[in-house]
Amino acid sequence: MQAHTLAIDFGTSNTAAGYMLEGAPKLVDIEPSNSTLPTSIFFDFDSRKTLFGTQANKALITGDYGRFMRALKSVLGTSIMHERRRIMDEQIDFIEIISRFLREIKTRAEAASGLTFNKALSGRPVHFHSDDPAKDAQALTDLRACYLKAGFTDVKFMFEPEAAALANHSHLAQGTLGLIVDIGGGTSDFTIFETAQNGIKIRASHGTRVGGTDFDRKLSIDHIMPLLGKGSQIRKAFGDETMPAPNAIFHNLATWQKIPFMYTGETRREANDLLKHAAEPQLLKRLTDTLENELGHDLAFAAERGKIAANIADASIDLTVLEPSLTAPLTQAALGHALHALTTKIQSATAETLALASLPPAQINSLIFVGGSSLMTVVESTLQAQFPTAQPHRTSAFTAVIEGLILATA
Ligand SMILES: Nc1ncnc2c1ncn2[C@@H]1O[C@H](COP(=O)(O)OP(=O)(O)OP(=O)(O)O)[C@@H](O)[C@H]1O
Ligand SMILES: [Mg+2]
Known part of the structure; x- marks a missing residue:
C-alpha cells in the first residue's frame, strides 16, 4: 500500500488539511463544504460524546452541559500540558485532548479521500514561545507526541510562513524579495524569501507569540472585565479600608486557554468573597454569575465578534448573554488604542x-x-508604514499555509 502524507495546518483558531492528488494540491472538506474547521472541542456531559469544530462551537452557544476548549495550541510547551484532569469519568491530559482533535482530522481526511494517512506534515509557528527556548522546544516535543498518539507514525514539521511563501511565490516576478506576514490566532510569523527560477530561496524566518486571541484578551481586560468588577474597590475584612479587586481572576477569565479551568470551587469561592466585600456589588455579581453559569467562553466570543465589527466601523461588544441589554461600546479609535x-x-x-536577513x-x-488577524486594519497600516515601498498582496488568508504544506509533501 502506498504511504500517503497528510498536510495539516493545526492553528490556534482554525485547522485545515490536504494532500497531493494526481500531482495537484487537494484541500480536504474537513467540515461540510468547508476547508477549515474551528480548533474547538466540546465534551458533552449528557451524551458523553466529544464534539469537534463547528459542532463544538454550536454546543457552547446552545448552552449544552459540558466542557468547551479552544486555543489548545497555546497550551503546548506549558506545564498544563501534562496535568491530568477529570473529564467525563476519565483522567486525561492535554496531550490526549489534542491527540483526539488530530485523530478526528485524520479520520475526516481519510473518509473524504478514501486514502490512509500514516505520515503527517504539520505546520508550526517559528516560535511557539518568544524568548524561552526551553519552552519553545518543549512545545514541539508535545505537538509531536500528540500526532503520534493520534495514530501518525511519521511526523515532519515546517515553519508556517515558509509554507505560505511556497504557496504564493508563483504570483510574483522572478527576483522579487517578498515578506510573508502571517498573523494568526496565537502567533505572528514572518518569512523573507526570494523568488528564483524554480522555487524560492528562504532568506530568514522569525516569529513572536502575539495573535488574535491576545487581541481578544486585551479587549476583554479593557472593555469587558471592568463591567465585572475589575479595578473596583473591595472592603478589607477588618476596618473601613478598601483596595482594588485583585487582577488575576479577571485576567484568567479573559484568556481563551485558561477559561476551562475557571469553573472550580476554589475560584467560585474567591469570586463570592469579592462580592461579599464589594463596594459595587452589582459589578461583582456579574463575575459570580459568569462563573456560576460558565459563561467565560461566551464573553471571549463576544470580545472576538466586537473586535471584528469594530475593525470596520464603530461598534459595541454584545454582553446580553450575561445581562439583558448589557453592551460595551467599542469605537475604532478605542480598538486601535487597546x-x-x-x-x-x-x-x-x-x-x-x-x-536576520x-x-x-x-x-x-x-x-x-x-x-485571520492580518485582516485587522491596525496590523495592515502598521506594516504598510514600516514598508512604504512594498506592494501589498492579499491571498487566501485562511488557507495559504495549508496550500503550501500540501505542495511541500510533494
Ligand atoms: N474578519 C476578521 N477581521 C479581523 N480578525 C479576524 C477576522 N476573521 C478572523 N479573525 C481573527 O483571526 C484569528 C484566526 O486567524 P487564523 O485562522 O489565521 O489563525 P490560526 O492559523 O488558527 O492561528 P495560528 O496560526 O496563530 O496558530 C482569530 O483571532 C480571529 O478572531
Ligand atoms: Mg495559522
Missing part, C-alpha cells in the same frame, strides 16, 4: 526578521498578508 502595544510587538518582530526595509518588494 491593541497598540501588541501591534508594536508585531512591528518589532518584523524588524528583527529584516535584521541583513536587509533594509526598502529592499522588500512585496508584502504578503496571511492569517
Whole structure:
C-alpha cells in the first residue's frame, strides 16, 4: 500500500488539511463544504460524546452541559500540558485532548479521500514561545507526541510562513524579495524569501507569540472585565479600608486557554468573597454569575465578534448573554488604542526578521498578508508604514499555509 502524507495546518483558531492528488494540491472538506474547521472541542456531559469544530462551537452557544476548549495550541510547551484532569469519568491530559482533535482530522481526511494517512506534515509557528527556548522546544516535543498518539507514525514539521511563501511565490516576478506576514490566532510569523527560477530561496524566518486571541484578551481586560468588577474597590475584612479587586481572576477569565479551568470551587469561592466585600456589588455579581453559569467562553466570543465589527466601523461588544441589554461600546479609535502595544510587538518582530536577513526595509518588494488577524486594519497600516515601498498582496488568508504544506509533501 502506498504511504500517503497528510498536510495539516493545526492553528490556534482554525485547522485545515490536504494532500497531493494526481500531482495537484487537494484541500480536504474537513467540515461540510468547508476547508477549515474551528480548533474547538466540546465534551458533552449528557451524551458523553466529544464534539469537534463547528459542532463544538454550536454546543457552547446552545448552552449544552459540558466542557468547551479552544486555543489548545497555546497550551503546548506549558506545564498544563501534562496535568491530568477529570473529564467525563476519565483522567486525561492535554496531550490526549489534542491527540483526539488530530485523530478526528485524520479520520475526516481519510473518509473524504478514501486514502490512509500514516505520515503527517504539520505546520508550526517559528516560535511557539518568544524568548524561552526551553519552552519553545518543549512545545514541539508535545505537538509531536500528540500526532503520534493520534495514530501518525511519521511526523515532519515546517515553519508556517515558509509554507505560505511556497504557496504564493508563483504570483510574483522572478527576483522579487517578498515578506510573508502571517498573523494568526496565537502567533505572528514572518518569512523573507526570494523568488528564483524554480522555487524560492528562504532568506530568514522569525516569529513572536502575539495573535488574535491576545487581541481578544486585551479587549476583554479593557472593555469587558471592568463591567465585572475589575479595578473596583473591595472592603478589607477588618476596618473601613478598601483596595482594588485583585487582577488575576479577571485576567484568567479573559484568556481563551485558561477559561476551562475557571469553573472550580476554589475560584467560585474567591469570586463570592469579592462580592461579599464589594463596594459595587452589582459589578461583582456579574463575575459570580459568569462563573456560576460558565459563561467565560461566551464573553471571549463576544470580545472576538466586537473586535471584528469594530475593525470596520464603530461598534459595541454584545454582553446580553450575561445581562439583558448589557453592551460595551467599542469605537475604532478605542480598538486601535487597546491593541497598540501588541501591534508594536508585531512591528518589532518584523524588524528583527529584516535584521536576520541583513536587509533594509526598502529592499522588500512585496508584502504578503496571511492569517485571520492580518485582516485587522491596525496590523495592515502598521506594516504598510514600516514598508512604504512594498506592494501589498492579499491571498487566501485562511488557507495559504495549508496550500503550501500540501505542495511541500510533494
Ligand atoms: N474578519 C476578521 N477581521 C479581523 N480578525 C479576524 C477576522 N476573521 C478572523 N479573525 C481573527 O483571526 C484569528 C484566526 O486567524 P487564523 O485562522 O489565521 O489563525 P490560526 O492559523 O488558527 O492561528 P495560528 O496560526 O496563530 O496558530 C482569530 O483571532 C480571529 O478572531
Ligand atoms: Mg495559522
